[in-house]
Amino acid sequence: MKLQVLLFGITRDIVGKSMLELDYRGPSDIQSFKEMLKDKYPEMSNLSHFKIAINQEFAREDSQLQEGDEIALIPPVSGG
Amino acid sequence: MTENSYIHLTDMPLEADKVTALVSNSSQGGVVVFTGNVRDRTKGKKVLRLEYQAYQPMAISEMEKIRQKVLAQWPQSQIAIHHRVGTLQIGEAAVIIAVSTPHRAQAFKACELAIDTLKEQVPIWKKEIFEDGEVWVAAHP
Numbered sequence: 001m002k003l004q005v006l007l008f009g010i011t012r013d014i015v016g017k018s019m020l021e022l023d024y025r026g027p028s029d030i031q032s033f034k035e036m037l038k039d040k041y042p043e044m045s046n047l048s049h050f051k052i053a054i055n056q057e058f059a060r061e062d063s064q065l066q067e068g069d070e071i072a073l074i075p076p077v078s079g080g
Numbered sequence: 081m082t083e084n085s086y087i088h089l090t091d092m093p094l095e096a097d098k099v100t101a102l103v104s105n106s107s108q109g110g111v112v113v114f115t116g117n118v119r120d121r122t123k124g125k126k127v128l129r130l131e132y133q134a135y136q137p138m139a140i141s142e143m144e145k146i147r148q149k150v151l152a153q154w155p156q157s158q159i160a161i162h163h164r165v166g167t168l169q170i171g172e173a174a175v176i177i178a179v180s181t182p183h184r185a186q187a188f189k190a191c192e193l194a195i196d197t198l199k200e201q202v203p204i205w206k207k208e209i210f211e212d213g214e215v216w217v218a219a220h221p
C-alpha cells in the first residue's frame with residue numbers, strides 16, 4: 001500500500017526530509033511497520049521510543065494501517 | 081485559530097495577560113497561570129536558543145483533549161492553553177496555561193494536570209541549540 005509518512009523532530013533529521021512516501025508491502029500492524037522503519041533507518045532504534053499516529057490520533061497496539069491514512073512518526077515529545 | 085481561542089498554537093510571542101483574560105470572570109475566585117520559559121542552561125551547558133516544531137493539527141487536538149479532561153474533572157473550571165512554535169530566545173515563554181475555578185485549590189490541581197499531560201502527550205518537539213551543537217530534547221535515553 002502507498003503511504004505518506006510525516007516526520008517530526010529527530011525522525012525528520014534521521015530521514016533527512018519532512019515526509020516519506022513508501023510503497024509498503026509488509027503486514028499492516030503497527031509493530032511490523034515500526035520494525036520495517038528501524039531496519040531501514042537503524043538510528044531509530046537508538047531513540048527512547050517512537051510512536052505512530054494514524055489520522056492525527058495515537059495508534060493503539062491493535063491499530064492497522066490502511067492505504068490513504070495520514071501516518072506520522074512521533075518521537076519522544078518535549079513541548080512545554 | 082486566534083489568540084482569543086482557548087487553544088492556540090502560534091509562532092508569535094505569547095501574552096500572559098491575554099491568556100489570563102480568557103478565563104477570568106466574576107464567578108472565578110482563583111486563577112492559576114503557569115508559564116514555561118526558555119532556560120539559559122541545560123545541565124550546566126549554555127543554551128543559545130530553542131527551536132520548537134509541532135505536528136500542528138494533532139498538537140491542537142491533543143491540547144483540546146487536555147482542556148476537555150480538565151473541564152470534565154472540574155466542571156466549573158475554565159482553561160486556556162497557548163503554545164509557541166518556531167525559534168525562541170532565552171527567557172521567552174514557550175507555553176502559558178491559565179486555569180480558573182471558583183476556589184483556588186482546584187485551579188492549582190487542574191493547571192498542574194494540564195502541564196504534566198501536555199509534556200507527555202502533545203506532539204511538540206524542542207531542539208536545544210548550544211555553542212557547539214544541537215540536541216532534540218528527550219529523544220535518546
